[in-house]
Amino acid sequence: MFTWYGDCYSRRCDESTRGESLFVLLLHKERSSDDCVDTDGECRLGALLADREAVSPDATLYRKEINTIVSSAMVNLTDRERIILVDRFGLTGNEEMTLEEIGRKLGLSRERVRQLEREAKGKLREFLRSRQKELCYT
Numbered sequence: 707m708f709t710w711y712g713d714c715y716s717r718r719c720d721e722s723t724r725g726e727s728l729f730v731l732l733l734h735k736e737r738s739s740d741d742c743v744d745t746d747g748e749c750r751l752g753a754l755l756a757d758r759e760a761v762s763p764d765a766t767l768y769r770k771e772i773n774t775i776v777s778s779a780m781v782n783l784t785d786r787e788r789i790i791l792v793d794r795f796g797l798t799g800n801e802e803m804t805l806e807e808i809g810r811k812l813g814l815s816r817e818r819v820r821q822l823e824r825e826a827k828g829k830l831r832e833f834l835r836s837r838q839k840e841l842c843y844t
Contacts, residue, residue: 779833787826790819
């Protein structure tokens with residue numbers, strides 16, 4: 707039983723017939739998502755079918771495009787700069803690391819890692835500035 711549409715018709719049906727009554731209503735004829743599915747006309751079919759947890763397709767596409775653009779920008783970095791940014795911000799899904807942890811990993815001081823991070827961000831910023839129109843989401 708889905709809980710996200712229960713509000714619409716929970717006051718109309720008891721627990722034993724709740725799911726059954728919804729499907730009986732839907733089977734009567736072809737329905738639009740704007741059609742009301744309760745007798746008072748308060749609940750629309752679209753409200754019952756909408757998945758409130760789903761990420762919208764346009765947001766998913768936008769995220770993929772951003773990832774592609776950022777990945778192409780990362781190519782302009784040195785291997786060490788790329789490692790620093792990936793580890794620092796957890797870009798591959800791993801935990802974010804501190805400057806000190808990255809420094810130990812690469813055999814650098816915390817301060818040197820900070821400097822390299824700043825330089826890498828500057829390179830990314832410069833590259834992404836030229837692609838600014840592609841990064842806008844309306």
